[in-house]
Amino acid sequence: MTMKYPIDQPFSLTVEEVAKLVQANTVEGITYYEAKKRSRVYGLNSYKTQKQKSLWLILLYQFKNPIVYLLIAGSLASLYFKDILETTAILAVILINALIGFFMEFQARNSMNALKKMDIVTAKVIRGGKSRSIPSEQLVPGDLIPLEAGDIIPADGRLVAVNRLQCDESSLTGESLPTDKTVETLKKDTVVGDQHNMVFKGTSVINGNGKMVVTGIAANTQLGTITSLVETSVDTITPLDKKLNRLSRKLIWVTLVMTAIFSITGFIQRKAILTIIETSIALAVAAIPEGLPIVATVALSYGMLLMARRNAIVKKLSAVETLGSTGVILTDKTGTLTENKIFTDTLAFPEETVKAQVENNLLKFPNGAVKSAENLDKLLLTGILCNNATIEEKYPEPDQLSGDPVEVALIKTAIAAGLDNHLLSKQFVRIAEVPFSSEIMMMATLHKTSSGYFTAAKGSVERLLDKCNYLQSGAHIKILDSASRKSILLQSEKMAAEGLRVLAFAYRSGNNLDTHNYLNDLVYIGMTGFLDPPRVDIKGAMLSCRKAGIRVVMITGDHPKTALNIARKVSLIDEDDKEVITGTELPRAELLTNDWRQRILAAAVFARVSPKQKLEIAHVFQQAGSIVAMTGDGVNDAPALKNADVGIAMGIRGTQVAKETASIVLKDDSFTSIVQAVAHGREIFQNIQKFVVYLVSCNLSEIFIVTVLGVIIPGATLLPLQILFLNMVTDIFPALALGLGTGDKTVMSRPPRAPGKNIITNKKWLAIALYSASITSTVVIAAVYCKEALHSDDQTCNNIAFITLTLAQLFHVFNMSSEGSGFINNEITRNKWIWIAILICSGLLLLVFALPGLRLVLGLSQLSFKLWLSATTASLLPLVVFQGYKAFQKIYSRES
Numbered sequence: 001m002t003m004k005y006p007i008d009q010p011f012s013l014t015v016e017e018v019a020k021l022v023q024a025n026t027v028e029g030i031t032y033y034e035a036k037k038r039s040r041v042y043g044l045n046s047y048k049t050q051k052q053k054s055l056w057l058i059l060l061y062q063f064k065n066p067i068v069y070l071l072i073a074g075s076l077a078s079l080y081f082k083d084i085l086e087t088t089a090i091l092a093v094i095l096i097n098a099l100i101g102f103f104m105e106f107q108a109r110n111s112m113n114a115l116k117k118m119d120i121v122t123a124k125v126i127r128g129g130k131s132r133s134i135p136s137e138q139l140v141p142g143d144l145i146p147l148e149a150g151d152i153i154p155a156d157g158r159l160v161a162v163n164r165l166q167c168d169e170s171s172l173t174g175e176s177l178p179t180d181k182t183v184e185t186l187k188k189d190t191v192v193g194d195q196h197n198m199v200f201k202g203t204s205v206i207n208g209n210g211k212m213v214v215t216g217i218a219a220n221t222q223l224g225t226i227t228s229l230v231e232t233s234v235d236t237i238t239p240l241d242k243k244l245n246r247l248s249r250k251l252i253w254v255t256l257v258m259t260a261i262f263s264i265t266g267f268i269q270r271k272a273i274l275t276i277i278e279t280s281i282a283l284a285v286a287a288i289p290e291g292l293p294i295v296a297t298v299a300l301s302y303g304m305l306l307m308a309r310r311n312a313i314v315k316k317l318s319a320v321e322t323l324g325s326t327g328v329i330l331t332d333k334t335g336t337l338t339e340n341k342i343f344t345d346t347l348a349f350p351e352e353t354v355k356a357q358v359e360n361n362l363l364k365f366p367n368g369a370v371k372s373a374e375n376l377d378k379l380l381l382t383g384i385l386c387n388n389a390t391i392e393e394k395y396p397e398p399d400q401l402s403g404d405p406v407e408v409a410l411i412k413t414a415i416a417a418g419l420d421n422h423l424l425s426k427q428f429v430r431i432a433e434v435p436f437s438s439e440i441m442m443m444a445t446l447h448k449t450s451s452g453y454f455t456a457a458k459g460s461v462e463r464l465l466d467k468c469n470y471l472q473s474g475a476h477i478k479i480l481d482s483a484s485r486k487s488i489l490l491q492s493e494k495m496a497a498e499g500l501r502v503l504a505f506a507y508r509s510g511n512n513l514d515t516h517n518y519l520n521d522l523v524y525i526g527m528t529g530f531l532d533p534p535r536v537d538i539k540g541a542m543l544s545c546r547k548a549g550i551r552v553v554m555i556t557g558d559h560p561k562t563a564l565n566i567a568r569k570v571s572l573i574d575e576d577d578k579e580v581i582t583g584t585e586l587p588r589a590e591l592l593t594n595d596w597r598q599r600i601l602a603a604a605v606f607a608r609v610s611p612k613q614k615l616e617i618a619h620v621f622q623q624a625g626s627i628v629a630m631t632g633d634g635v636n637d638a639p640a641l642k643n644a645d646v647g648i649a650m651g652i653r654g655t656q657v658a659k660e661t662a663s664i665v666l667k668d669d670s671f672t673s674i675v676q677a678v679a680h681g682r683e684i685f686q687n688i689q690k691f692v693v694y695l696v697s698c699n700l701s702e703i704f705i706v707t708v709l710g711v712i713i714p715g716a717t718l719l720p721l722q723i724l725f726l727n728m729v730t731d732i733f734p735a736l737a738l739g740l741g742t743g744d745k746t747v748m749s750r751p752p753r754a755p756g757k758n759i760i761t762n763k764k765w766l767a768i769a770l771y772s773a774s775i776t777s778t779v780v781i782a783a784v785y786c787k788e789a790l791h792s793d794d795q796t797c798n799n800i801a802f803i804t805l806t807l808a809q810l811f812h813v814f815n816m817s818s819e820g821s822g823f824i825n826n827e828i829t830r831n832k833w834i835w836i837a838i839l840i841c842s843g844l845l846l847l848v849f850a851l852p853g854l855r856l857v858l859g860l861s862q863l864s865f866k867l868w869l870s871a872t873t874a875s876l877l878p879l880v881v882f883q884g885y886k887a888f889q890k891i892y893s894r895e896s
Contacts, residue, residue: 005042005141006220010158011195012188015213018158022142024213026160028129029144035127038140045155045217046137062098123154126211143214149403151205156221157212159183159197164208164435164443166404167199170334172222173557177342177501177532178206178404180436191583192222193557193608207388207404208435226611226638243759247692251699258703265711295691295732299739303684311668312677313651319663321688323646324681325627326550327752329674330618330640332632333556333563335653336671337570338532342405344413345500346529348491349375350473350484356413363416372526375472379525380417382505383410385428386445386456406503406530413528428454434519442467444519452511455518461492461504461527468506471524480524492527499565500529531565538570541672546571549751550678553604553621555614555640557583560607567605583609589616597624614640627752631674633658648674675748682747690816691735692759697771698731698809704776705805709783715794716783719859722802725848730806730841734813737833771815774878779805782874786867799860800871803845807875810841815882823883 004021007013019026030038072094079087123136126144136154139145145157147165159165165181173193182196192200199205199212201221218224303320307313314320334340347354349372354365370376389403389411411421428447436443442459457464465488471480478484488504495502506522545552552572556563560580567573581603587596600620609617614630618640621628630637630644633654641647641661649662650669659665666673702723709717760768782804786792792800813834817826828834848854855861 003038003142007215009188010215011186011190011198013158014185015158015160015183018213018215019160022213022215024142024144026144026211026213029126030140030142031128035138035140035143038142039138042140043218044137045139059098059102062102063094068094068098124151139214139217141214141217145212145214147199147205147210147212149205149207149209153199153201153203153205153212155201155214156216157199157214159199160211160213162208162210165205165210166207167203168206169193169200169203170340172200172203177406177530181208181210191608192610246758247696247760251696254700254703258707261707295695295735295739296688298736299684299687299691302740303680306680307664307677310676310680311666311670311673313665313667314663315665316663319646320677320681321684322627322681323629323648323664323674323677324679324683324685325753326629326646326678326681328551328553328621328626328628329545330553330555330614330621330628330630330644331671332637333554333558333566334532335633335650335669336631337538337554337566337572338534340532340653342409342501342530343533344409344528345531345533346495346498347376347379347526348495348529349379349526350471350488350524351375353491358412358416361416363413372474374475375526376417378472378507379505379528380414380419381424382456382458382507382525383528384414384419384421384424385430385447385454386443386458386505387411406501409530410528432515432518442519446513446515446518449509452509453513453515453518455508455513455522457506457519457522458503461489461502464504464506464522465489465524467520468522468524470522472526477523488524488527495527495529497561498529499559499562500531503528503530532562534566534570535671537670537672541675542571544675544748545678548678548748551604551626553606553617555606555609555617557609558607560605563605563607573604577604579603580605580607582607583613586613586616589619592616592620611637611639615643618643629674631671633669679748682752683742685753686747687739687741689759689764690741691738693764693768693771694738694813694816695731695735696760697768697775698812699727700768700772701775701779701809702726702805704772705779705801708776708780709801712780713783713787713794713797716787716797716801718798718801718805722798722858725858726802726806726809729844730809733837733841734810734834737831737837738813738816738828740833741827741831771812771878771882774881775805775808775812778808778874778877782871785870785874790867790870792867795859795861796863796867799863800867802858802860803863803868803871804875806841806845807872808878810838811876811879813838814879817886819886819889823887 003023007018007021010018013021015026018024024030075087075091075094122133123139124131124133124146125139126146131146139155143155144160145154147153153167159181160183162181162183166178167181169179179193179196181199184197186195186197198215201216201223216222216224300320304314307320331337343358344356347356347370349370351372352370354370355367357364357366387407387410389407415421428449430445431448432446434440434442434444436459440459441463442457444455444457447454447456457467465480465485468480470477471484492502492504504527505525507525508518508522542552554563554567554572560582564573564578564580568575568577573579579602581600583606586600586606586609587593592600597620600617601624606613606617614637618628618630622643622645627646628644629646629648630640631648631650632638632641633650637649638658638661641649641658646664647662648664648666649658651659651665651667652669654662654665654669664677702718706718706723779801783797783801786797786800814823814828817823817828848858849860849862
């Protein structure tokens with residue numbers, strides 16, 4: 001019989017059937033010769049990590065922008081007319097913008113490389129009856145792998161032997177509690193989280209030991225399947241890129257229309273062809289906001305640096321703004337909303353049920369003292385004795401414990417209550433143990449004491465009650481009757497419904513114990529409910545999201561009841577909300593009906609969800625028009641992290657696959673940092689909107705000025721280099737200052753922007769038109785006054801137009817203050833960068849007129865004080881008009 005690989009659903013086959021299909025020996029393993037042969041056929045046991053962009057590709061990507069294309073076209077036109085200076089200036093603009101973007105993404109990549117932990121994983125393998133360690137990539141289907149606590153599982157495999165084997169599969173399934181393993185055959189189509197006779201690559205053994213036969217390597221593992229989903233997902237164009245591209249296209253059309261108007265007018269007036277072409281180039285330069293790519297890049301880079309100080313590494317500049325427009329956050333539960341640590345939450349005794357918590361290494365009961373003191377003492381003693389977690393001998397700290405998380409939680413609780421583990425291990429010497437197994441669903445230990453023997457037992461409530469004939473009720477021991485059994489079972493079901501993992505405890509003491517059969521005739525003590533608690537800062541962050549109109553949706557591989565319990569605790573849902581959608585309910589993506597889509601969009605909790613289903617849920621929200629952010633730390637989160645508009649990975653607990661895939665990595669794993677980042681992203685968008693309005697209104701005014709002056713005073717028309725100087729100096733510095741502002745502090749009190757909404761709304765376009773018209777009128781009036789009243793030559797009129805426009809644009813920055821703000825005290829006047837920008841631009845303007853070489857390049861000449869005063873006075877008119885209008889509007893709104 002030839003070997004069959006890959007095996008379909010090996011969990012549904014017996015050990016013998018699996019061994020036969022992969023031709024494996026479950027005692028001695030395969031031979032080295034056979035392993036080499038299979039390696040040649042099936043390849044190495046490794047998956048492809050995402051290939052990093054080359055430095056050249058990162059640099060080239062900075063030029064992928066419609067405005068950059070226009071600038072390149074303008075530089076080629078200038079080169080054609082042999083205007084080397086103008087060509088050089090435009091190319092310098094393009095290069096500066098590219099270098100800024102390249103530097104920031106290069107820094108982000110270096111930060112990510114610093115986070116990577118490229119450990120070489122080795123695996124123990126039995127081949128030819130001998131055990132040895134080899135690189136895990138050399139494993140082949142059919143290999144026999146021994147498993148022990150602490151091992152990282154190197155491939156997918158069918159278990160052939162187990163002894164109290166438990167695995168941590170949280171990174172794969174989202175299940176926070178360890179999984180008990182078995183060799184029993186399961187039903188077909190059992191979900192990954194319930195495949196208890198399988199182990200999976202990338203997960204870890206935390207307790208017990210066993211053996212597995214390799215049934216899947218590389219791409220044929222669960223990890224490989226998830227990796228392939230990530231590889232096939234495509235990068236999406238960010239909302240900011242879409243908006244800037246739409247704006248660029250509008251500006252192109254405006255340029256074409258104005259150029260056509262001027263050209264037609266020029267031909268009618270019989271102007272020289274060269275004059276028409278040169279003026280058309282000036283129009284093209286005026287239409288292109290050369291500073292826009294630079295200012296947008298710097299504003300996002302500044303936000304990127306601020307977020308890095310707040311423990312968030314941003315790998316893509318545009319992700320900063322995109323996060324600010326997020327309307328839906330899809331979050332994992334384990335390690336994101338919860339601590340990913342097991343704690344004692346509830347203690348249930350025959351006479352009472354109490355909440356418990358460990359704070360500052362002290363056991364506390366928030367609702368008052370425990371009445372069943374004897375039960376509490378016995379439960380804590382039993383929990384610390386019937387326990388295999390490892391601990392330092394003296395005065396252990398919480399981070400010095402290792403083992404099964406539940407057993408660690410029991411020791412922490414006992415120590416917090418004042419028990420001394422080191423002393424108890426001497427007083428109660430363990431002499432025997434019944435290890436936990438899936439068959440008996442309990443564990444027991446036998447101890448020798450100075451007064452006889454002591455049995456400590458813990459396990460499933462139902463199974464442990466079968467071994468009990470008595471119960472502890474305070475200081476008394478009573479017969480365990482049927483009514484008491486029923487009451488205990490009902491209480492355990494209630495605790496399980498609250499999302500708790502429930503364990504029961506029992507003991508027996510005396511001199512007449514049968515040391516060979518000590519797991520019977522026990523005294524029931526009580527139950528403990530364990531919980532992976534929510535992070536302490538989550539509730540406030542969740543309320544902030546709700547206030548900001550952001551929907552938070554939990555998507556986890558954990559149990560539905562556990563997911564609902566945590567969702568209620570963090571205020572994700574209301575107390576009476578019971579709606580949860582499980583992965584088994586969800587139809588495949590191609591079978592989704594409109595009703596199902598509406599149900600998905602309305603749900604707040606998804607449980608037992610596979611990695612592929614996470615991806616499909618993200619698609620549903622995106623297709624509904626939402627900007628989706630996905631948070632997570634596990635391998636199972638990677639496909640959705642890749643597909644989301646913003647992927648946010650946890651830097652501490654996050655797997656390497658998740659961190660490589662995400663666009664933002666949180667160094668502190670705090671959900672609160674996400675909320676802060678969203679607020680900062682919204683502030684950045686406000687800043688972007690302000691400097692876009694500023695730049696576009698300035699550039700449109702230049703287009704109108706060139707067109708109007710080209711018709712009425714052709715000799716006074718602004719030159720291409722003069723416009724480029726304006727766009728790169730007197731425009732860009734104030735715009736940069738606007739981009740570095742603090743923004744509106746009430747950004748998290750409003751709903752997110754509509755995804756399809758442009759950077760410039762219709763209302764903003766109207767404001768831009770009015771701004772441009774006022775600046776144009778001012779400059780044209782100044783030039784006409786110079787020509788007609790002062791009888792100046794064309795160059796002087798050109799210079800007056802240049803100065804008036806420069807100063808008008810500088811003063812125009814104060815028109816960017818928000819509605820209702822004061823003229824003296826507003827977010828613009830409080831921005832120190834604005835004043836620095838004005839000083840720099842004023843200095844550069846004076847420098848240009850002071851240096852003969854620069855005057856010559858820009859076609860300028862020295863002017864009298866009277867001309868300077870006329871230009872300065874005229875330049876103040878737009879500011880006076882609009883601030884007067886705002887003041888009138890403010891007074892009118894108060895009166896009404």
